[in-house]
Amino acid sequence: MEAPHNLSAEAGVLGAILYDNAAFYRVRDVLHGECFYSLAHRAVWEAIETHIREGRVADGVTLREWFEGESRLKEIGGAAYLGDLLDQCAFGPEIIDYAGMVASLWKRRSLASLGGELSKAAMNSGDPDKLLGEHEAALEELQKHSGAVVETHDAGASLLMALESQKDRASRFVKMGLPSLDRKLGGLMKGAIHVLAARPSMGKTTLATVIGHEMAEAGAPVGFFSLEMPRESLATRKACYEAWKRGRRIRYFDVEQNQARPEDLEFLAGGVDALSAKRFMIDDRMGLCPQQMAAAIRSMNMRSKRAGHGPLQVIFVDHIGHLKPDEGRRNRYEDTGNVSKALLEIAKRFDLAVVVMVQLNRASQAEKRKPLLHDLRNSGEIEEDAHSVIFLHREDYYLERAQSEGTPEEQADASRKLTAVRGQAEIIIAKNRNGPVGTELFTHSMDNNVIRERGNVERAA
Template identity: 30%
Template sequence: MIETNIVRLQGGPDKNYRTSPHNIEAEQALLGALLVNNDAVERVADFLDTRHFHDGLHQRIYDIIIKLRRDGKSATPVTVKTFIPPQDVADIDVPRYLALLAAEATTIINAQDYARTIYDLAVRRSLIGIGEDIVNTAYDAPVDLSPRLQIEQAEKGLFELAETGRYDNGFQKFGQPLTRAIEMAANAFQRDGHLSGLATGLTDLDERMGGLQPSDLVILAGRPGMGKTALATNIAYNIARAYRGEIQADGTMKAVNGGVVGFFSLEMSSEQLATRIISEQTGISSDMIRRGRINEGEYARISVAAEEMHNIPLYIDQTGGLSIAQLAARARRLKRQRGLDLLVVDYLQLLTGSSRRGAENRVQEITEISTGLKALAKELSVPIVALSQLSRQVESRDDKRPQLSDLRESGSIEQDADVVMFVFREEYYLKNKEPKPGTEEHFKWQDEMNNVHGRAEVIIGKQRHGPTGTVQLHFQAEVTRFGNLAREDRLAERH
């Protein structure tokens, strides 16, 4: 095709020099098809960009065609040549070249195939570019750029390349999402609790939320001492323990129940987190475990629980001071290497933004973090449970139940979250108000304590796809364990 121009476009043959992957003939064939029939533009414009073309002149021609069609004008050799002055391309007759492209266009049916070829070759060139950047950075890295950070930057580049600009996006026939909806219903029928999302193991909470939904950002907030970390740990362990995978036709593993959990513990060490889980599962106080004040029988229970927990798919990252970009890179790596069905971040305010401006404006930094977490949830198609602090204004009210306005730097967190939950325990506040023993006030206080002892509330303050309200849970403070609250209809089940 257009033999006289191929040598110019390819830069001449050189057997000792490897040129980057490209296909000039495919570019010429596509441009010719677009010039002959402008309707073909709509088939390729949603995924093919100007930068995907290898040749500079072809980039200009394609860009002009797209802009003309966007303005509702015809893109023909005659209209396109107007926007390419002859002096800009000294070694070629542009009007003649455009006419040859249109004349040699054999068919428009294959326009989309040509576009996919061009796109795939552009991805290969991008891969080469990432590889060159890795090599150059490794050779000339500054002192403050650690190898681990270089790896994370490379992983980010590769993942972004894999996830953006796919040519299978855009409008789709209703039958395709309908099929996926039916599959989701079938999976929910097979899953424990018959939920569309991941079951937290807390029945009333699951009934209210339908489980944790893919791509949702769930904010779990509370004042210190309320047990938000304990609740997040309980949920993470319940989901990981229930995991059951099934190999798909393409060789990948898919969770049919439970899921693979990644837990970013920015405040506590992995050992502290493990001790909490052991305490929850064995019913032995974590304080007693740490101090070694256990008997032989309790040690045996710990050993049995540890053996059971050893193989569950719960992965903990205890690195402190992570930026949102570093967290995203590590989450992508975990999904690629081990799979990922739930991500927990403890807690949001301990993350840092990737820009220096964050240090000057904390609200902007929190906005970047919450927006980044929501984008990551959509990108990985997994629910992200991010813990968050509450402002001290809660303590100044008589009713200390949290509200959405109590979220620290709340504007962006409330906006980006799909679900906002608050953990509240009346017992925590009431026990600090004990009157003098023997008085009438003390007897009244004792009655109130009996009513709230071992009870916790999870207040759902926002939920995009379900109702808000309060869920009552049982809480054992000594072992930091949340559970279903005993109800009349569950007595037989419990016994």
């Protein structure tokens, strides 16, 4: 069976450009050389493109001279064929229709070819996830050429396009639901990595579940890869945060240790937002590699679309130290760098924001200072790859430890200082490619899995 094509449409487009080179600019965004089924047509398109991009006229005379100089005139059927193309020239709006037809037929041929390759490879490959990942890039390349040909006739149309472009840029960011952070960051940019880093026990997972919950509640589908905490524990934390928002303080470790009051358990069960829960999907498998994560994202996207919510807008990875590289392990620095690059590729491939949790080393914890960008130096190239870097710091954590473990003098000093900072969390925006950096003060109730804007944490009695 012959591959789908339309030689008349191809000739009509080429003839129109030879007649008036301005027509090239009307179709250049939707066509490229491979779109042409005829090898002669492909050669003529490439010659036209070369001439116009170099500022030269591309018509029957100049192309004949060029093909003769390249000893390729016979390849296109001789000088007479250039005249035939002019005879088949498409006029007016027809060139738009013809160009769309040529591009559509190329996509059909490409899909058929890709399907054949995929079918053949599937019979011989032992790893379907790897196979999907390898062929996904080819599908994405086809999607890049899926835009329609658009004509603008006046300044008003250009202005409308500019306004649409601004709307599109705004849609590139997913609001976090924490106004002070959204004002500085604009939200989490899709197609990018965002680092959420802290020392152990600071509350990284708490902050991530709060942001994820707010996003899901606002309508953005969220995927959460919990690589060290079981999904039941993560769901419990999220439920306790929901309970706090509805006015009830329930400690998540009471629930996990079967010490919660029956009325609290009933309150938790009755308050689960079914729609929000469906938009917040958890994968708690350990030892994943980025390729397996990509396969999981595809599955989550299908589930989310079936539920009418659209594809994922953001994923959380808790945390990067538990991800395996796609290839064999080398050393921790190289492994983390390779994983970071793979996560950036996932962000771009699926057009979503990737929030990567990073646990800072315990050596820096002994200093009890606020974290800095250079604390990420042992985490591969993730700081370089990241669009934004956020640190979470709680001074009260160190003071509470000093109050119970320090010398009598240290205990007394910690007690005095603790009064001023108890329940306070600092979220430090250390890197922001879109705008300002700086520190925002939040309040927290870690027992209830809550980190909120200052003044809001006392909502529940």
